[in-house]
Amino acid sequence: CCTFRGSVVAVNAYTGQLSWRHWTTPQPQQVGTWPNGAARYEPSGVAVWSSPVVDRETGTIYVGTGQNYTGAAGDTDSVLALDARNGNVRWRSQEVFPDTFTVACGIPGADAYCPSKANGTDHDWDFGASANVFSIGNRRVIGIGQKNGIYHVYDALTGAKVWDRAVVADPNTKGGSSGIQWGTSYDGTRLYVATWFANPGTLYALDPATGAILWQKESPADGCQWGGAAANPELCQRAFTPAVTATRGLVYEGGADGKMRVFSATTGAVLWQYDVVRDFTTVNGVPGHGTALSGGGGAVVADGMLYVQAAYYPQYPSNAGGVLLAFSLP
Template sequence: MTVNRWRALLGALLGAAALIAAALAPADPALADAGARHGASWPTWQHDTYGSRSNPDEHQITPATVSGLKLKWAFTYANLPYARTGSQPAIVDGVLYVGAPDAKFYALDAKTGATKWVYDTTPVAGPADASHQNLIRDGAAVSGGRVYFGDSRGYVYALDTKTGKLDWAAKADDHPLAEMTSSPLVSDGKVYIGVSSGEAGAAANPNYPCCTFRGSVVAFDARTGKIDWKYYTLPPAQRTGSWPSGAAQYGPSGVAVWGTPVIDPASGTLYVGTGNDYTGATGASDSLLALDTRTGKPRWTYQLTGADTYTLACSGPDPVGYCPSQGQGTALDEDVSPAPNIFKVHGRTLVGVGQKGGAYTTFDARTGKVIWQTHLSPPPAPGKQDPGDAGIQWGTSYDGKAIYAATWRGNPGKLFALDPADGHVLWSTPAPADGCTTGGAGLTPSLCTPAFTPAVTTTPGLVYEGGYDGKFRIYSSRTGTQLWSFDAVQDFQGVNGLPGRGLGISGNGGAVVANGMVYVQAGYYPYYPSDRGYVLLAFGL
């Protein structure tokens, strides 16, 4: 064979290899990082460090097979009225890890729901009581043989995945009302998590000395639990006067970090959103933060809403007396609570995030410059509902082709697909008009609203989203057409022997899809009548 023929053959082989590699590569170059691909697993809240909420390696459940999904098992939690099952499961090596409202954390067989082990957090955090009914609301993260999660009393835990034995537990914040709704993210030997608070609810009591909490982002050593750094969103609160009841008044306060962080490993930057002020009007409220993962120092911050000072006192009998911002029109409740998405457009790394006010905004990930913003839900009529009720609550998904976002009470709530380059709406589909009058929700339609609550999830060709009406739906990612649905507002018999009943679909988290199975929580608002525990549902083909 001549040299030229050898060269031609080698060129053909290299060309074929390149074509195969291109076909197998993820649609987004950012997702080519080995740490972002998890195959049959869903190890962290957003699935990967980039925050895609998309499993590109799920090929069993497809647009052609999705109609064959059936309920495989239900797991029932302890019956705690008005608790919320917000903990999103993590799936690794055929084991499902999930927290419960009664302070217990479970490892279950992902295929059957059989319990492998149970860890009780009360020896660390103390016994549950009437003031703590949602003791584990955040989702788990699995890395390096440990499972990490936080609770509603300010602790973060690391358990051995095989045995459930406690490796370490550490307080993320000493404020008595600190809690974790943010789910942990593990990267490069650290556990990153945001700290939120129940103080906005406590402020509804006129005798409560509102308010002293300040939000933060904390980085723990993943091996020891030692705090490596902590970034506060506000300066410490000071006494500023008294409320009409005579209770002490403090400020500034608030700016909780409700949502889950994401990380771009290439630049070593963590991105996470913040909430509104409780008192005062300062700090990094309603903002997207870009923090150095090594030091916690801000690289940039961008405030999406100006003055926004809100607590539940703003909905009380004397809103102006205990919520001065109400009279100024700045009690907006427009937190940046959804987890961000990191993606690339024409080689440029962008970070996008939704907001409870209804907008999705995309930034240059390096500089914080706004690239585009799309408003997905109009503000509500004055006095009808808080502006923050209209928009994006918990999270959005990016599958390499589009960004998928859902609005809560967006008159009605809608599911959207957006062009990542410019925010153009590719399609939208509303929450079905008959959702509140059919199925289990139809028994008490006055409790229901056509709204989408949880974070959006995607796999190739499919979008997964749950509703206030208790119905879990799967849509075509290409057209937005509904392909499958399941009504969770019904009775179930849990594989753990407890009777259960579903409510609204998932709050903090959303659907988790791995290894041909779909998992979703059915125990969130609204509280349809039930005398049973709420349920985790598992579907398969």
């Protein structure tokens, strides 16, 4: 472990030919061996987990990056502004360095495979969310959520920090499972940010100009007590994982308790909810069973329809596969 290194690529939409590639970390080199004799390479990692965001007005691509898997080098836990024409870096802002983490860091007795644990740099505070591009007055900015639970806003042209907002009690908690896991939304009036296993996960509406919390809504306390999740209380969690979706007046967010919910954009009140942990008759004839709404992709709203995927962790027991669900909107 490990020879992977993250990158952003641009390809010709008609031919697939590579136009440019920006690597997020230097080429890994063998630096020795692991205790089991396997070759050890450094640096590696710094994956780009989320969809890049393109600002067509300035020809800039914004991406967040992940942590190193081995070594300590590259654009770790950073926000990058890339020139859409050639991939050159216009600016970068690195929020954590070093941060070197793999699943071995969380396995008891595997410390020899997680050298960063000895000096406390095994944070796992990557950016898994896509950015939001918006304006504060005449100032173009980008905002992005991080797994340690901080939402950052930068000047889109220079990368200068505009404001930060922590939406978890302790943004220094390692592992990132309580923070902002996937994407956030901006509807022209408010920013919407959700936290994962934050005891409980909470949906926030933020003032885009200052980061002030306008309202917050915890994952409902009864979510594990009814519907399909009630049969498996040991699996159920009060957590919001998917990217948040917003349309005018409404916010859409699913939960690890298997409930898809629509909230009021102005107050956070739950306006509609549906339990997906159940058997479904599918249009393609494959037996379907909904499970937690907690994948990387959020709800999609288009042409009077709401589309959600119910096929992610935690997996409520069933022999059937996960499902893509389509709801009609009133």
